[in-house]
Amino acid sequence: MTVEAHRHGTEELCEAGLGLYARALREGGLAGAEAAEAPCLIDIGLLYPAVDDLSRLEPVAPAVALQRLLRASADRIAAERRREQRLADVFEPLFRLGGQNTAGEDSPVLRIHSNKERTSRAITEALAEGTDELLSIQPHNGLIAPPLHVQEAALERDQAFLDRGGRVRALYQHTVRHSPVVVARYERLTGDVSARMLDEVTERLIIVDRAVAFIPANADRSLALEVRQPALISYFVTTFDRLWRLATPMHPRAVRQPTRGGITPRQRAIAALLVEGHTDTAIADRLGMNVRTARVHIAKLAATLGSESRAQLGYLIGRSGILGPER
Numbered sequence: 001m002t003v004e005a006h007r008h009g010t011e012e013l014c015e016a017g018l019g020l021y022a023r024a025l026r027e028g029g030l031a032g033a034e035a036a037e038a039p040c041l042i043d044i045g046l047l048y049p050a051v052d053d054l055s056r057l058e059p060v061a062p063a064v065a066l067q068r069l070l071r072a073s074a075d076r077i078a079a080e081r082r083r084e085q086r087l088a089d090v091f092e093p094l095f096r097l098g099g100q101n102t103a104g105e106d107s108p109v110l111r112i113h114s115n116k117e118r119t120s121r122a123i124t125e126a127l128a129e130g131t132d133e134l135l136s137i138q139p140h141n142g143l144i145a146p147p148l149h150v151q152e153a154a155l156e157r158d159q160a161f162l163d164r165g166g167r168v169r170a171l172y173q174h175t176v177r178h179s180p181v182v183v184a185r186y187e188r189l190t191g192d193v194s195a196r197m198l199d200e201v202t203e204r205l206i207i208v209d210r211a212v213a214f215i216p217a218n219a220d221r222s223l224a225l226e227v228r229q230p231a232l233i234s235y236f237v238t239t240f241d242r243l244w245r246l247a248t249p250m251h252p253r254a255v256r257q258p259t260r261g262g263i264t265p266r267q268r269a270i271a272a273l274l275v276e277g278h279t280d281t282a283i284a285d286r287l288g289m290n291v292r293t294a295r296v297h298i299a300k301l302a303a304t305l306g307s308e309s310r311a312q313l314g315y316l317i318g319r320s321g322i323l324g325p326e327r
Helices: 015-027 032-037 062-095 116-129 148-163 180-188 230-246 265-275 280-287 291-305 310-320
Strands: 047-050 053-059 110-113 133-138 167-173 192-198 205-208 212-216 224-227 248-251
Touching (some): 015 032, 015 053, 110 116, 116 148, 116 205, 116 212, 148 167, 148 180, 212 230, 265 280, 280 291, 291 310
Parallel strands (some): 167 192
Antiparallel strands (some): 133 205, 212 224
8 A cells, every 4th residue: 555545634543553553562662664655643642752763653542542643633723713813803993894785595596606616615515515417508618627636526416416426417519429528527437428519619617406507707718607597597598498409419328420411410510601701710619520520521522522612512501401401
C-alpha cells in the first residue's frame, strides 16, 4: 500500500493502522519500516521512536492517545464555535439593513455564479439534493478534456445520484461521440443513463429534478446563471425534450445514421447550412468541427453532386432532394 493510496483524515485510524497499533501494544513496539504501511500512526502520535533505538517505534498508551485525540477534537470544535460567533457579530448589524428589498429563502431566484469552481459546487449541491432526473446538454467545447480531478469529481457526483435511483439523460454534439472523455464516462457510469447526439445543440444546459437549472451567463461560460423560476424551468425542459426526440441514440445502444444517395448525415447537415448562405467558418462553429474538416466535407459533397463551384453546389443541393422530410 502506498502513502498516496493510504490518505485519510488526519485524526482517523484506518484498519491497517489499527492492526499495527494493536500489534505494537502486544509486542511492545515495531520496526520503523513496518510503520510505512500505515503512516497515520506516526502522524497522529500513536507511535514514537524508541529512545535507545531510533529504528524502532514504541506505542503510546491507549488512554493517553485517546485523551490527546479528544482534546484536539475539543479544540477544533471550540475554534469553530468562535468562528461562528465572529460571523454572527459581523452579520448582526446587516440584518437591520435587510428588508423588503431582499429576496426570501423560498423565493424564485436567478443567481449568478462568478467562476467555474462555484458553478461546479452549486451543481454538486443541487445533485446531492436531487433524487429524480438529471437532464444535460453538452455542446462542442473544442474537445479540450477537463483536468482529471474534475472528471473524477463529476463521475462520483453523477454516480451517487444514479445510486439513489436517479435517471440521467444527456445530449451531445455529434463531433464528440468518439471523444475519449465522453466514451470513458459512459463506460464507467452504471444505472439509468441515456445519451443521444445531434448535429447542432443549443448552449450548455443542466436541469436537476425539473427544479433548478444552470445555463451560461457569458460567452466563454466562465459565469453561470442558476435558475429556480418554474416558468423558465418548464421552458428549458420542453426545449430539451424536443431536441431529445430529434436526436440519435449513442448510449447505451448506438444507432447508425443512414447514408442517402451517397450523402452522409454530416454532409446533409453541412448542405442545409450552405443553402442558408453560411461561411465555412460559421458552418464549422455551428457543427462543432474545425474549418479544415468542414471544407473536406464540403469538397466531398461537391464531388458527389458533381458541382464545379460554390454557387452551383447550392443549386444542386436544392435539386437533389437530400434536404427533404427525412432529414
